[in-house]
Amino acid sequence: xxxxxxxxxxxxxxxxxxxxxxxxxxxxxxxxxxxxxxxxxxxxxxxxxxxxxxxxxxxxxxxxxxxxxxxxxxxxxxxxxxxxxxxxxxxxxxxxxxxxxxxxxxxxxxxxxxxxxxxxxxxxxxxxxxxxxxxxxxxxxxxxxxxxxxxxxxxxxxxxxxxxxxxxxxxxxxxxxxxxxxxxxxxxxxxxxxxxxxxxxxxxxxxxxxxxxxxxxxxxxxxxxxxxxxxxxxxxxxxxxxxxxxxxxxxxxxxxxxxxxxxxxxxxxxxxxxxxxxxxxxxxxxxxxxxxxxxxxxxxxxxxxxxxxxxxxxxxxxxxxxxxxxxxxxxxxxxxxxxxxxxxxxxxxxxxxxxxxxxxxxxxxxxxxxxxxxxxxxxxxxxxxxxxxxxxx
Numbered sequence: 001x002x003x004x005x006x007x008x009x010x011x012x013x014x015x016x017x018x019x020x021x022x023x024x025x026x027x028x029x030x031x032x033x034x035x036x037x038x039x040x041x042x043x044x045x046x047x048x049x050x051x052x053x054x055x056x057x058x059x060x061x062x063x064x065x066x067x068x069x070x071x072x073x074x075x076x077x078x079x080x081x082x083x084x085x086x087x088x089x090x091x092x093x094x095x096x097x098x099x100x101x102x103x104x105x106x107x108x109x110x111x112x113x114x115x116x117x118x119x120x121x122x123x124x125x126x127x128x129x130x131x132x133x134x135x136x137x138x139x140x141x142x143x144x145x146x147x148x149x150x151x152x153x154x155x156x157x158x159x160x161x162x163x164x165x166x167x168x169x170x171x172x173x174x175x176x177x178x179x180x181x182x183x184x185x186x187x188x189x190x191x192x193x194x195x196x197x198x199x200x201x202x203x204x205x206x207x208x209x210x211x212x213x214x215x216x217x218x219x220x221x222x223x224x225x226x227x228x229x230x231x232x233x234x235x236x237x238x239x240x241x242x243x244x245x246x247x248x249x250x251x252x253x254x255x256x257x258x259x260x261x262x263x264x265x266x267x268x269x270x271x272x273x274x275x276x277x278x279x280x281x282x283x284x285x286x287x288x289x290x291x292x293x294x295x296x297x298x299x300x301x302x303x304x305x306x307x308x309x310x311x312x313x314x315x316x317x318x319x320x321x322x323x324x325x326x327x328x329x330x331x332x333x334x335x336x337x338x339x340x341x342x343x344x345x346x347x348x349x350x351x352x353x354x355x356x357x358x359x360x361x362x363x364x365x366x367x368x369x370x371x372x373x374x375x376x377x378x379x380x381x382x383x384x385x386x387x388x389x390x391x392x393x
Contacts, residue, residue, distance in 0.1 A: 044131045044142070047082055049073035052130050054144040059121035066128055066144070068096065069117040076100070076109070083128050085141055085151060086161070096120050127163065138195065150195075158182035158190040162222075170225045176218055184210045185274075191222055192229075203274040204229035207349060231342070232266060232284065239266065247280065253322065262288050265322050270296075276349040283351070287318055291329040291358030294338075299352040308335040310356050329358035 049072060055065040068079055080093035097109060099120025122128060127149050129141035137157070141149040146166030152159060160175040174191055182190070185201070188209035193199030201209070205228065212220055226234050238261075239252035249267040256264070267285040281298040288294070293315055301307045310332035319328035335354030337343070343353045 044133045046131045047078055049075075050079055052079070052083060052128060052144060054128070055119065057124065062124050063121040064124055064126060064128070064145070065119060065121055067117060067119050068099070070112060070114055072114050074112065074114070076112075082132075083130055084122065084126060085129065085132075085139075085149065086127050086163075087122075092122075095122055125165075152177075156180050158187045164224065170223065172222045172224050174220045174222055176212060176220060178213075178216055178218065182213070184213060187213065191220060192227070194224075199227075200272060201274070202228045202230040202233055202272075203270070203276055203349070204345065206274045207345070229342075230270075232268060232270075232286075235261075235263070236268075247282075249280070249282075249285065262290070264289055264324070265318060276351060279351070287315075287322070289323070289325070291319070291325075293332060293356040295335065295354045295356070296346070296351050297354060299347060299350050302335070302337070302352045302354060305334065308354055310335065315356075330361075331359040332356040333359050 049070070051069045051071070053067045053069075055067050057064055059065040076093050076096050077089070080096045081089040084092035084095075100109065100112070100116075100118045103118035104116070127141060127143045127147050128145070129143040129147075129149065131142045133140050137152060137154040139151045139153065141147075141151070143149065148164040149161060150163075151161040155177075158177055158180065160177050162175075163173045164171070165173070176187070176191075184206055188201035188205045189199055191209060191212075192201050192205050208220075208229070211217075223229075228234055235254070236252065239254045242251045242253045244250055245267050247269070249269040250271065252266045252268060254261050254264050254266075263286055265287040269280040269283045273279065279296070279298075281301050282295045283298075284296040286294040293310070297307070312331055315332065316328070316330045319325065319330075333356060335356045338353040338355050346353055
């Protein structure tokens with residue numbers, strides 16, 4: 001004989017019944033491991049009293065379609081509150097009960113039976129997960145669609161959750177906890193640190209955190225394919241520190257013969273500094289294998305043409321000693337400001353990125369080449385004559 005799970009509260013309309021139903025099913029029936037003691041790290045758990053399957057994105061008005069199958073000990077509260085973590089419990093339970101009513105019209109909600117199966121619908125993109133793991137104040141969920149969700153239960157933490165969609169795993173949506181009014185440094189560490197307490201945000205990450213707080217942005221999208229926005233910090237660890245320039249910039253040498261690393265040297269004066277007003281000018285110089293040189297300089301130093309002249313002598317020496325090129329460049333064109341998105345962001349911090357293209361060697365006619373050769377020969381003879389002269393008595 002099939003045993004039915006019966007309640008004692010009559011139906012009095014959807015809104016009136018929900019609080020009572022929540023208390024009934026929460027008190028009378030187990031809702032699974034979510035109320036148990038935290039599991040060991042990396043141990044995923046769930047609730048065996050029900051099963052949920054993702055059917056497709058074919059529900060009415062573009063909603064996501066799921067199917068629930070009940071077992072012993074199942075409850076609407078468990079299905080709604082446990083598996084739909086980003087919606088209020090009352091809303092999620094109502095959506096589950098709506099699906100049950102549509103499948104079993106006229107049957108009382110307290111008459112659910114093991115083996116019952118019904119469809120329910122949630123707004124498109126709603127996270128529905130039947131597996132989770134708890135690590136202190138952090139709970140991770142794996143949704144049935146492939147979403148990765150991390151929620152933070154500490155009410156004072158700068159963010160509430162981070163959500164990565166299966167359609168674009170390189171980006172994460174982060175819900176900012178604006179109620180706690182975090183400091184920019186604290187928010188930047190939480191946004192970009194990926195729960196690493198030792199992470200130090202760079203100056204661009206700090207700028208974006210300040211902008212989020214100034215604009216009171218609730219949801220921020222973070223690029224998770226890199227640890228830093230500052231492009232040099234992404235490659236710094238693969239370089240070898242090789243002393244300093246005369247201006248005090250740290251030299252990094254990148255030993256690579258492949259095309260994957262187009263840079264062979266960077267002179268860096270930024271390091272881990274996050275205050276752009278303290279950057280030297282130039283604050284960074286990139287040397288590329290194709291002869292291009294890029295510099296970070298204070299914008300006010302580059303407004304005049306004189307501020308965009310190449311440092312020919314020093315750069316030619318770098319390419320001659322470090323470039324490992326058959327024909328290293330010896331001259332460069334006037335620097336041109338870059339116009340991409342990162343250059344625009346740097347400009348807002350008072351930094352201009354200049355790109356210097358190598359200048360082709362002069363190509364004269366036969367007469368010019370002959371004259372250059374003659375002048376070179378005369379200079380060599382003059383130098384030899386000076387070396388052979390005896391010092392005066």
